[in-house]
Amino acid sequence: MTVSYDSLLPCQSLRVAIIGAGNVGRTLAQRIVEKDLADVVLLDVVEGLPQGIALDLMEAQGLEYHNCEVVGTNNYEETAGADLVVITAGRARTPGISRDDLLAINAKIVADVAEKAYKYSPNAIFMVITNPLDVMTYLTRKVTGLPPQRVMGMAGVLDSSRLQTFIAMELGISTANVTAMVLGGHGDLMVPLPNYCTVNGIPITELLDSPTINRLIERTRNGGAEVVKLLKTGGAYYAPASAAYIMIESILRDQSRLLPTAAYLQGEYGLNDIYIGVPCFLSCRGVKKILEIKLSNNEQEALHISANSVRKNVHFALESVGIK
Ligand SMILES: NC(=O)c1ccc[n+]([C@@H]2O[C@H](COP(=O)([O-])OP(=O)(O)OC[C@H]3O[C@@H](n4cnc5c(N)ncnc54)[C@H](O)[C@@H]3O)[C@@H](O)[C@H]2O)c1
Ligand SMILES: O=C(O)C[C@H](O)C(=O)O
Numbered sequence: 001m002t003v004s005y006d007s008l009l010p011c012q013s014l015r016v017a018i019i020g021a022g023n024v025g026r027t028l029a030q031r032i033v034e035k036d037l038a039d040v041v042l043l044d045v046v047e048g049l050p051q052g053i054a055l056d057l058m059e060a061q062g063l064e065y066h067n068c069e070v071v072g073t074n075n076y077e078e079t080a081g082a083d084l085v086v087i088t089a090g091r092a093r094t095p096g097i098s099r100d101d102l103l104a105i106n107a108k109i110v111a112d113v114a115e116k117a118y119k120y121s122p123n124a125i126f127m128v129i130t131n132p133l134d135v136m137t138y139l140t141r142k143v144t145g146l147p148p149q150r151v152m153g154m155a156g157v158l159d160s161s162r163l164q165t166f167i168a169m170e171l172g173i174s175t176a177n178v179t180a181m182v183l184g185g186h187g188d189l190m191v192p193l194p195n196y197c198t199v200n201g202i203p204i205t206e207l208l209d210s211p212t213i214n215r216l217i218e219r220t221r222n223g224g225a226e227v228v229k230l231l232k233t234g235g236a237y238y239a240p241a242s243a244a245y246i247m248i249e250s251i252l253r254d255q256s257r258l259l260p261t262a263a264y265l266q267g268e269y270g271l272n273d274i275y276i277g278v279p280c281f282l283s284c285r286g287v288k289k290i291l292e293i294k295l296s297n298n299e300q301e302a303l304h305i306s307a308n309s310v311r312k313n314v315h316f317a318l319e320s321v322g323i324k
Contacts, residue, residue, distance in 0.1 A: 017084070018042050019043050021072065022089075025089075034060075037248065084125050084248060103135060107135070118143070139318070139323075153263075154244045156277035157244075162223040163182055177199050182277070186262070192221075250283070
């Protein structure tokens with residue numbers, strides 16, 4: 001029997017371009033294809049690196065039973081028509097270095113890769129992962145000129161997931177029962193919200209005393225640094241890739257999940273012209289809606305202190321890449 005393969009042509013699948021095939025980029029690529037979410041184009045400056053990782057991931061396709069394709073490239077033309085572009089390119093910190101210390105070097109990289117990726121995928125939603133996160137997200141929007149709802153940063157889901165884990169570990173219970181919420185910039189000044197952390201709806205303030213909650217919050221603030229100190233050669237990537245995956249899935253599957261996201265504020269929380277972590281509904285439009293939740297005076301003040309620190313670094317980043 002002769003089969004007409006024309007009739008078997010697949011429907012157009014979703015396509016994610018990941019810029020930077022390092023630890024975060026390649027782990028995210030693996031998550032996306034193994035969960036059958038989208039095809040992935042993995043791009044890096046290092047010749048052979050994205051190609052090798054793509055081939056390796058493709059050789060697992062038959063074992064993982066997915067139908068998504070991974071392509072590795074050094075050429076932006078191959079990223080053309082992406083539905084979503086994820087920026088992970090740039091330097092990761094090592095022990096003794098803060099995220100802000102990466103600002104000058106990563107601003108140049110992010111400005112360059114955002115411009116090139118935008119040229120080939122002007123209709124894409126952009127998600128930034130490179131640190132310092134809130135500043136790099138601002139820079140990406142500035143370079144691409146995209147509407148704010150189509151540019152966002154990943155960090156709050158990761159910070160919240162860390163706090164969720166530490167609460168579950170402290171209580172000796174399943175993380176599935178715990179929800180946690182961390183807002184603000186992705187740095188030492190992040191704003192964990194214990195009043196919005198619950199165990200199946202029960203506020204953690206009823207289950208843990210203040211010193212314990214403060215200890216868990218402090219560990220969350222240092223969550224990235226704790227991993228860097230152990231790994232020595234770079235930062236975390238499994239939990240960051242999972243956090244980015246959840247956001248990407250909410251966008252590409254139009255789920256409208258409520259997720260803490262570095263979003264562009266235009267008056268929300270009393271802040272203007274800044275990217276910082278706030279609760280957002282993520283849909284196929286990108287940031288569909290920013291939710292303004294009730295904060296205590298201390299939390300509101302902490303959010304503004306965190307925003308001031310981001311703002312200072314935005315000026316420095318724009319200056320360092322020659323953008324007014
Ligand atoms: N937002 C978050 O919560 C979060 C979490 C984890 C990591 N990060 C940040 O993400 C970034 C990547 O982390 P990683 O662990 O994957 O680092 P990594 O060093 O493993 O990978 C970075 C990759 O970027 C590539 N790269 C550098 N310049 C490039 C360019 N101009 N074009 C294309 N590729 C380029 C490198 O070749 C390398 O493969 C770091 O800045 C890190 O701090 C952020
Ligand atoms: O800590 C880092 O440098 C990486 C990332 O921001 C993290 O929080 O794991």
